[in-house]
Amino acid sequence: MFSMTSLNSKDTEFPPEAPELAGFRGPHLAVDVALFTIAPGADRANSRLAFLVVRRLDGLATGEWALPGRMVREREQLSTAVETALKEKCGLTGIEPKQLRVFDEPTRDSRGWVMSVAHLTVQHWDFVEAALAQNPNLGLGYVQLETRFQMELPDGQKNLPFEQDLIVRYAVQDLQLRYRAKPDPDRFLGPTLTIYQLRKVHEAVLGKELDKDVFRRKMEPKLEKTSEMATGTVGKPAELFKRKS
Amino acid sequence: MFSMTSLNSKDTEFPPEAPELAGFRGPHLAVDVALFTIAPGADRANSRLAFLVVRRLDGLATGEWALPGRMVREREQLSTAVETALKEKCGLTGIEPKQLRVFDEPTRDSRGWVMSVAHLTVQHWDFVEAALAQNPNLGLGYVQLETRFQMELPDGQKNLPFEQDLIVRYAVQDLQLRYRAKPDPDRFLGPTLTIYQLRKVHEAVLGKELDKDVFRRKMEPKLEKTSEMATGTVGKPAELFKRKS
DNA sequence: AAAATAGTGTCTGTGAGACAGTATCGG
DNA sequence: CCGATACTGTCTCACAGACACTATTTT
Numbered sequence: 001m002f003s004m005t006s007l008n009s010k011d012t013e014f015p016p017e018a019p020e021l022a023g024f025r026g027p028h029l030a031v032d033v034a035l036f037t038i039a040p041g042a043d044r045a046n047s048r049l050a051f052l053v054v055r056r057l058d059g060l061a062t063g064e065w066a067l068p069g070r071m072v073r074e075r076e077q078l079s080t081a082v083e084t085a086l087k088e089k090c091g092l093t094g095i096e097p098k099q100l101r102v103f104d105e106p107t108r109d110s111r112g113w114v115m116s117v118a119h120l121t122v123q124h125w126d127f128v129e130a131a132l133a134q135n136p137n138l139g140l141g142y143v144q145l146e147t148r149f150q151m152e153l154p155d156g157q158k159n160l161p162f163e164q165d166l167i168v169r170y171a172v173q174d175l176q177l178r179y180r181a182k183p184d185p186d187r188f189l190g191p192t193l194t195i196y197q198l199r200k201v202h203e204a205v206l207g208k209e210l211d212k213d214v215f216r217r218k219m220e221p222k223l224e225k226t227s228e229m230a231t232g233t234v235g236k237p238a239e240l241f242k243r244k245s
Numbered sequence: 246m247f248s249m250t251s252l253n254s255k256d257t258e259f260p261p262e263a264p265e266l267a268g269f270r271g272p273h274l275a276v277d278v279a280l281f282t283i284a285p286g287a288d289r290a291n292s293r294l295a296f297l298v299v300r301r302l303d304g305l306a307t308g309e310w311a312l313p314g315r316m317v318r319e320r321e322q323l324s325t326a327v328e329t330a331l332k333e334k335c336g337l338t339g340i341e342p343k344q345l346r347v348f349d350e351p352t353r354d355s356r357g358w359v360m361s362v363a364h365l366t367v368q369h370w371d372f373v374e375a376a377l378a379q380n381p382n383l384g385l386g387y388v389q390l391e392t393r394f395q396m397e398l399p400d401g402q403k404n405l406p407f408e409q410d411l412i413v414r415y416a417v418q419d420l421q422l423r424y425r426a427k428p429d430p431d432r433f434l435g436p437t438l439t440i441y442q443l444r445k446v447h448e449a450v451l452g453k454e455l456d457k458d459v460f461r462r463k464m465e466p467k468l469e470k471t472s473e474m475a476t477g478t479v480g481k482p483a484e485l486f487k488r489k490s
Numbered sequence: 491a492a493a494a495t496a497g498t499g500t501c502t503g504t505g506a507g508a509c510a511g512t513a514t515c516g517g
Numbered sequence: 518c519c520g521a522t523a524c525t526g527t528c529t530c531a532c533a534g535a536c537a538c539t540a541t542t543t544t
Contacts, residue, residue, distance in 0.1 A: 017357030020304065021273050024316035029271035029360075059265065071269035075351045075358050099346050102362055106320045112262030113320050115271075117347055196522075214507055216524080235522025236514040441495075459534055461497075480495025481541040 027104075028114045031081045032069035032164060033097060034171035035090075035121050037128040038188050038204050039140060048142055049175075049204045051168060052128060053153060053160070054089050055137040060111060061161035065139055065153050067168070069116065082119050090138055091131050097121045098186075100170055103163050118167040120174055122186040143172055145207025179205045183219050183243060194230045194238035195219060272349075273359045276326045277314035277409060278342060279416035280335075280366050282373040283433050283449050284385060293387055294420075294449045296413060297373060298398060298405070299334050300382040305356060306406035310384055310398050312413070314361065327364050335383055336376050342366045343431075345415055348408050363412040365419055367431040388417055390452025424450045428464050428488060439475045439483035440464060 039050040053065040070085035072078065082097040097119040104115045132138050139154035149169055151159065159165055178185050179202055184193070188201045199215045223241040230238045284295040298310040315330035317323065327342040342364040349360045377383050384399035394414055396404065404410055423430050424447055429438065433446045444460045468486040475483045 021316075021357045021359070024273050025319065026271045026274040026317065026360075028266050028269050029274075071266075072271065074270070077351060078347060078349045101344050102323060102347060104323045106322060112266045114266070115274075194523090211507065212523095213509085213525085214505095218506080233522075234516055234520080236516095236524080238523060439496090456534065457496095458498085458536085459532095463533080478495075479493080479543050481497080481543095483496055 028112060029072040030069055030114055030116045031072060031078055031085060031119060032067045032116050032162075032167055033082050033086060033119045033121060034067060034100075034168050035086065035092070035095075035123055035128075036171070036175065036186075036188075037123050037125050038201055039125060039128075039142075047200055047204045049145070049172075049207070050140040050142050051171075052090065052123075052131075053139045053141045055139070056161075057137065060109070064161050065141070065155070065157050066161050067164045078117050078119070082121070086121075091134065092123060092127060094127075095121050095123065098174075100167070100174060103166070105163065108163050116162070116167075118170065120171040122188055124188065124190070141168070143168065143207075145172070175205055183222050192226060192228070192240045192242055194240060195223075196238055198241075273357060274317040275314050275359055275361045276317060276323055276330060276342075276364055277312045277361050277407075277412055278327050278331060278364045278366060279312060279345075279413050280331065280337070280340075280368055280373075281416070281420065281431075281433075282368050282370050282385075283446055284370060284373075284387075292445055292449045294390070294417075294452070295373075295385040295387050296416075297335065297368075297376075298384045298386045300384070301406070302382065305354070309406050310386070310400070310402050311406050312409045323362050323364070327366070331366075336379065337368060337372060340366050340368065343419075345412070345419060348411070350408065353408050361407070361412075363415065365416045367433055369433065369435070386413070388413065388452075390417070420450055428467050437471055437473070437485045437487055439485060440468075441483055443486075 033052075035052040037050055037052070038047045040047050052068060054068050056062050056064055056066050068085050068089050070081055070088075072081045076084075078099065079097050083093070083095055086092045086095050098121065100118040100120050102115055102117050106113060108114070108116070128140075132140070141154075141160075142152040144150040144152070149172075151165065151168070153160070160168065175186065183198055184201055188205075189197055195216050198219060199210055199212070202215070203210050222244055224244045226240045226242055228240045230240055278297075280297040282295055282297070283292045285292050297313060299313050301307050301309055301311050313330050313334045315326055315333075317326045323344060324342050328338070328340055331337045331340050343366065345363040345365050347360055347362050351358060353359070353361070373385075377385070386399075386405075387397040389395040389397070394417075396410065396413070398405070405413065420431065428443055429446055433450075434442055440461050443464060444455055444457070447460070448455050467489050469489045471485045471487055473485045475485055
């Protein structure tokens with residue numbers, strides 16, 4: 001929208017900045033993403049909450065597994081930077097990142113003054129599985145929710161570099177808070193779902209088993225019937241529901 | 246902590262930045278604060294939730310009332326920037342700002358690429374009242390909580406500049422969410438309080454009257470008795486409580 | 491005494507939690 | 518048939534909400 005007015009500026013499409021800003025050079029800005037998915041466990045019943053990690057190929061902490069992230073480019077929005085990072089590093093698209101908070105410790109990055117805006121997003125397992133199969137530099141991290149927040153990373157790595165352990169922890173708490181109140185608000189599942197699928201997702205997020213009946217009665221008023229039935233499962237076919245309003 | 250290692254760098258106490266960061270100049274970064282207080286109403290019983298605004302003396306939107314804010318300085322932490330802004334512009338100290346979120350619309354500030362990190366904090370009325378009395382460029386804004394989020398600003402101003410209406414709205418929702426669960430978590434009140442005072446604060450934050458008995462029974466298990474009594478009020482003296490753990 | 495506020499007793503409705511039972515499918 | 522899953526009935530307990538009542542102070 002500025003392209004017509006910037007023919008005399010050097011190589012940007014934005015007008016020159018007001019001189020009073022020159023005295024306040026900002027920090028370098030990065031985005032980091034905790035991308036969660038529900039990974040199937042050994043049997044169908046025991047899925048687990050997992051997050052995506054990438055092997056760092058350059059810069060600090062080369063070789064270590066870390067959250068996907070990226071430096072923010074000129075005039076770029078944060079959500080765009082997150083989407084680009086996931087597309088370029090992981091080949092994942094169609095993401096709606098949610099901002100969590102800024103990590104601003106002045107010494108968190110030894111290369112200079114870098115702040116990081118942490119984001120949270122969620123992706124279906126099918127897409128994550130496909131991305132993992134195509135790229136050996138992608139992996140999954142798990143959080144031990146029962147014990148006191150211990151992590152499992154590929155290659156036996158114990159911690160994430162920078163302050164990213166904090167990001168994961170913060171993100172899990174954020175997820176759990178919202179999954180207590182509403183049925184799958186971040187959409188690990190598609191538009192239609194059975195109560196069984198929904199319960200398995202909530203169990204994975206909260207890290208504990210939920211009572212079958214209590215869960216049904218708490219969720220049903222927040223769901224809408226579709227009069228369609230699920231197929232391809234053992235047992236009595238379950239009704240498919242939609243999320244309400 | 247870097248002062249000993251930077252004798253050869255120009256005029257900063259930090260070491261020079263790694264060259265790979267040079268290609269990623271970040272945005273200019275500002276902080277904005279929604280500072281809330283409980284302002285007394287016409288009679289003692291009707292206090293209202295209010296937020297502090299300052300008259301802009303320079304830059305864009307000169308003369309308008311806006312949230313206090315400030316550009317972040319080199320290697321400064323966000324919370325420090327907020328504290329400095331409130332101290333310099335409003336003479337208020339002893340603040341613990343809580344980060345809300347980044348507002349990153351690329352065109353929100355016509356002077357250039359500026360992001361703002363919105364913060365929320367709370368201050369006792371006494372301090373705010375003193376600051377207002379000393380500085381004619383300070384004022385109070387009110388939110389109509391009963392209707393659909395309308396604002397009252399000094400001089401009949403209807404909206405805040407930049408995206409600050411959004412900040413206030415976001416901040417109020419954040420406050421309300423936390424005040425549903427816990428007794429005065431942000432400490433509008435001092436360490437000891439009566440249940441009456443507590444209820445009046447919660448009513449101001451939530452914008453509706455609360456049932457006397459229900460409120461007492463919900464809050465008492467989260468409070469600790471002090472066996473001291475409040476003085477200087479009409480009626481039966483109330484017991485003073487402390488917040489638990 | 492009247493006004494004002496503090497605090498308690500008690501009834502009701504709702505809903506979580508727990509458990510057992512019935513229904514309907516695939517193999 | 519059996520195993521597995523979907524769904525329903527029902528009991529208990531806790532607690533929010535509502536109302537009335539008693540208690541203790543100031544004016």
